Amino acid sequence: MSAPSLVIRNGTIVxxxxxxxxxxxxxxxxxxxxxxxxxxxxGGEEIDARGKLLTPGFxxxxxxxxxxxxxxxxxxxxxxxGATTVLLxxxxxxxxxxxxxxxxxxxxxxxxxxxxxxxxxTAGLPWNWHSFPDYLDAIAARRYDIDVAxxxxxxxxxVYVMGERxxxxxxxxxxxxxxxxxxxAQGLRAGALGFSTSRTLNHRAADGRSIPTLRxxxxxxxxxxxxxxxxxxxxxxxxxxxxxxxxxxxxxxxLAKESGRPVxxxxxxxxxxxxxxxxxxxxxxxxxxxxxxxxxxxxxxxxSVLLGFELSQNPxxxxxxxxxxxxxxxxxxxxxxxxxxxxxxxxREAFEGGGRERRVDRWDRMFPFGDPPxxxxxxxxxxxxxxxxxxxxxxxxxxxxxxERDGREMLxxxxxxxxAGNLDVVxxxxxxxxxxxxxxxxxxxxxxxxxATATSYTLTHWTRDRGRGSLFPVAWGIKxxxxxxxxxxxxxxxxxxxxxxxxxxxxxxxxxxxLRAPEVVYDLPAGGKRLVQRTDGFDATIVSxxxxxxxxxxxxxxxxxxxxGAR
Numbered sequence: 199m200s201a202p203s204l205v206i207r208n209g210t211i212v213x214x215x216x217x218x219x220x221x222x223x224x225x226x227x228x229x230x231x232x233x234x235x236x237x238x239x240x241g242g243e244e245i246d247a248r249g250k251l252l253t254p255g256f257x258x259x260x261x262x263x264x265x266x267x268x269x270x271x272x273x274x275x276x277x278x279x280g281a282t283t284v285l286l287x288x289x290x291x292x293x294x295x296x297x298x299x300x301x302x303x304x305x306x307x308x309x310x311x312x313x314x315x316x317x318x319x320t321a322g323l324p325w326n327w328h329s330f331p332d333y334l335d336a337i338a339a340r341r342y343d344i345d346v347a348x349x350x351x352x353x354x355x356x357v358y359v360m361g362e363r364x365x366x367x368x369x370x371x372x373x374x375x376x377x378x379x380x381x382x383a384q385g386l387r388a389g390a391l392g393f394s395t396s397r398t399l400n401h402r403a404a405d406g407r408s409i410p411t412l413r414x415x416x417x418x419x420x421x422x423x424x425x426x427x428x429x430x431x432x433x434x435x436x437x438x439x440x441x442x443x444x445x446x447x448x449x450x451x452x453l454a455k456e457s458g459r460p461v462x463x464x465x466x467x468x469x470x471x472x473x474x475x476x477x478x479x480x481x482x483x484x485x486x487x488x489x490x491x492x493x494x495x496x497x498x499x500x501x502s503v504l505l506g507f508e509l510s511q512n513p514x515x516x517x518x519x520x521x522x523x524x525x526x527x528x529x530x531x532x533x534x535x536x537x538x539x540x541x542x543x544x545x546r547e548a549f550e551g552g553g554r555e556r557r558v559d560r561w562d563r564m565f566p567f568g569d570p571p572x573x574x575x576x577x578x579x580x581x582x583x584x585x586x587x588x589x590x591x592x593x594x595x596x597x598x599x600x601x602e603r604d605g606r607e608m609l610x611x612x613x614x615x616x617x618a619g620n621l622d623v624v625x626x627x628x629x630x631x632x633x634x635x636x637x638x639x640x641x642x643x644x645x646x647x648x649x650a651t652a653t654s655y656t657l658t659h660w661t662r663d664r665g666r667g668s669l670f671p672v673a674w675g676i677k678x679x680x681x682x683x684x685x686x687x688x689x690x691x692x693x694x695x696x697x698x699x700x701x702x703x704x705x706x707x708x709x710x711x712x713l714r715a716p717e718v719v720y721d722l723p724a725g726g727k728r729l730v731q732r733t734d735g736f737d738a739t740i741v742s743x744x745x746x747x748x749x750x751x752x753x754x755x756x757x758x759x760x761x762x763g764a765r
Contacts, residue, residue: 200227202241204743206705209247212673213695214254214681219673224252226701229742229757234697243745247705250737251672254680254693255282255344255702256653259462259634260495262312262642263346264292268336269322269723271756272343275730276640276650278750280679282702282741283345283761284640285687289437290396290411292351293323294333295358295381301325303365303403304354310404311396312642313510315726322723330355330381331388334760342758343746344739345702347687349435350385352395352411352422365410370418378418379425386429389762391687393422394435397446401437416449423457431764433460433687435495440478447481454490460686464637465494465627466501472617475627482632493686495636496627498656499573500612503646504729505558507535507605508718510645513558513596516549532605535597545593558611561585561592566599567610569715573655574621574666581609608716620666621659628660628678629670634686635678644728648716653679654733658711672708688764701743704736711735 202225211234212219225233225241258281263273267286276284286292291311293304305319327333330350337346356364359377364370370378382393401409426432434453438446454461463482467475478494485492505512508528514520523534534540549559558564561582565575577583581599585592600607615624628635640650656679661672684693692700716731732750739747744755 200232202227202232202238204243204245204701204740204745205238205241206245206247206252206703209250209252209705211252211695212676214677214693216673216677219251224695224703226740226743229701231695231697231699231701234695245705245738247737251706251708252695253676253704253706254695255704255739255741256280256679257282257683257687257689257693258284258636258638258640258650258653259683259687260288260636260638261286261640261650262288262291262314263640265308265314265319265323266641267340267342267346268324271341272752273346273640273758275648275732276638276653277344277739278730278732278736278747279651279654280704280706280736280739281344281640281650281653282739283347283684283689283692285347285349285391286641287349287351287390287392288394288435289401290352290394290409291401292349292354294327294330294354296325296328296354297358298325300357303357306405307353307403307409311401311409312639313646314642314644315722316404317724318722318726320724330385330390334388334390334762338760338762341756343752343756344741344758345761346758347391347689347761348389349392349394349432350382350390352393352414353409355381356410356414365407367408367410367412369415375418375421379421382422383425383429386426386431389760390432391689391761391764392432392435393426395419395437397436397438399439416452419449419453420456423453423459426457426459431688433462436461436463438463440474443474443478443481447478447485450492451485451490454485454492460491460493462493462495462634462686465496465633466614467617467623468614469617475623479627479630479632486632492632494627494630494633496624496633497615497637497649498624498628498635498652498660499621499649500616500624501614501637501649502573503558503611503613504567504648504716505564505600505609505611506607507532507600509608509729511558512600513564513593513609514544515558516551517544517547518550519544519547521550528605535605536601541597545591545597560611561596563611563616564596565610567608567715570713571610571715573610573659574664575610577619606718621664622667625660625667628656634683636683644722644726646729648729648731651713651731651733654711654713657708658713658733662708662711689761691765701740703738703740705738705740707735707737
C-alpha cells in the first residue's frame with residue numbers, strides 16, 4: 199500500500215451511510231481512502247480535524263453548468279458549498295449535439311429556460327464540438343475543482359435531428375425517432391449518466407417559444423427509452439407541470455418499464471394547488487412498490503426569487519419610471535433611484551404589463567432577506583406586515599430597504615414550497631423515502647436566485663437551526679447529500695467514507711456553519727453578472743485526495759475531471 203499522501207486526524211466521521219458518527223483518523227493515497235482508524239503513519243499532508251466532522255463530498259444531481267464548464271475551471275458556487283460531483287444537462291437543455299447554424303437557437307433556449315444572459319454564452323462558448331461525444335471530449339480536455347457528470351439533453355437532440363420542425367414541436371416521424379434514439383444511446387455509451395427532458399410550459403426560450411420537447415409524444419420518448427435499455431445506462435430526468443397528473447405518472451411508469459432504467463422527476467409545492475404534491479408522491483410510492491424505480495427531486499427550501507436594484511428583477515420593474523432607467527449601468531441607475539423626486543414619481547405609478555412584473559408585487563409574500571439570510575421567515579416579517587406597523591405603504595418600505603447597503607440590499611420572494619408560510623411541507627418532502635434532495639440549479643438563474651447553497655442549508659437549517667419544528671440527525675443529512683444522490687446516478691465509487699472509496703471529503707466546522715448573504719459578482723464572460731453565495735464552516739473540501747478549498751479559499755489543485763459512465 200502506498201504511503202498516505204494525506205492523513206486527517208482526530209475527526210468525527212459521518213460516513214454517509216446514516217450510521218452513528220465516530221472518531222477516527224483517515225488516510226488517503228492515490229486518490230482513494232486507504233485506512234480509517236488504527237495506527238496510521240504520517241502523511242505527506244496532515245489535517246487536524248479535532249472537533250470537526252469528516253463527511254463524504256456532496257453529489258449535486260441538478261445543475262446547469264453546461265456552459266460554465268466550457269470556460270471556467272471552477273464550478274462555483276456548488277464547489278464552495280461542499281459539492282465534489284455535479285450533474286449537468288438537466289431539464290432537457292444543453293449545447294450538444296448541435297449543427298453550426300443552431301448555436302443561436304440553443305443559446306436562446308438556455309437564456310429563456312435557465313436565465314443565463316445571451317451575451318455571456320455568445321462570448322464564452324467555444325463551440326469546439328458537434329456531436330455529444332465531441333462535447334464530452336471538450337470537457338474531458340479541461341481540469342476542474344470538482345468532478346463533472348453529464349446528461350443527454352432532449353431539446354438539443356430534437357432540434358439537431360429535426361431542425362425547425364423540432365423547434366416548432368411538430369411530431370417526430372419514425373425516422374426522426376430512430377435517429378434520436380441512436381444518438382441518445384451514443385451519448386450514454388460515451389459516458390453520459392442520463393437523458394433529460396422537459397414537459398413544462400414554464401420552460402420557454404428567450405423569444406417566448408415553448409421548449410421543443412413540451413408535448414413530445416409517447417412514441418418518441420419510448421424510442422429513447424428502448425435505446426436506454428439497450429445501452430444499459432443512465433436515468434431519465436423529467437420536468438412536468440402535471441396538469442394531467444394521472445396521465446403523466448402513467449407515462450413515466452411506462453417509460454421506466456420500457457427503459458428498465460430509473461426515472462426522476464421534479465416535485466415542488468405549488469401555491470395554487472398546495473396539496474397536489476401529496477397525491478403525486480403517493481403515486482410515486484405506489485410505482486416503487488410495484489418495482490419501478492421512480493424518484494422525486496425536491497428542494498430543501500422554497501424556490502425563491504431574489505429582488506434587488508442590482509438584480510434582474512425588483513418590485514418596481516413594471517413601472518414606467520423604472521423601465522426608463524433599467525438600461526443604465528447600476529451606478530447611474532442607483533443615482534436616479536436615490537433622487538427624492540424620482541422616488542415620489544415611481545410611488546404614484548401603476549404597473550404596466552403582467553407576468554413576472556405582476557409576480558413581484560406580492561407584498562404579503564415578500565420579506566427582507568437579511569444576513570445571514572432567513573429562508574423561513576414568519577408572516578409578521580413580510581413587507582406588508584412591516585408597512586402596516588410603520589404606517590407606510592408597502593411600496594415605500596420595499597423601496598427604502600432596497601436602497602440599503604449602497605443599493606445592494608435584496609428582498610426574498612418564495613414562489614413554491616411556502617404556501618402555508620412555513621417549511622413543514624418541505625420537511626415531509628425531504629424525509630420521504632422516494633425523494634432525492636436536488637434542484638439547486640447551480641449555474642442557472644444567475645440574476646434572480648442562488649440555490650446551489652441548498653446543500654449547506656440542508657445541514658444548517660434541518661439538522662441544527664430550525665426552531666419551528668423537529669430536526670433531523672446530522673448523519674441523515676449527510677447521507678441524503680452524498681450516498682443517496684451518488685447511488686441514484688450510478689456513482690458507487692463515492693458518497694461514503696470507506697476504505698477503497700474515492701477520497702472526496704468535506705471537513706466541516708459544523709457548529710459554526712453559516713450561510714452568507716448572496717452577492718453579485720461580474721466574473722462571467724463579457725463582464726456578465728451572477729449571484730453567488732458562500733457558506734462559512736467548510737474547513738476543507740477534498741477531491742480525489744487533493745485539497746481544493748481551505749476555509750473557503752481555493753487552492754491551486756484542480757483534480758476534478760469528467761466522469762464517464764457509472765462506477
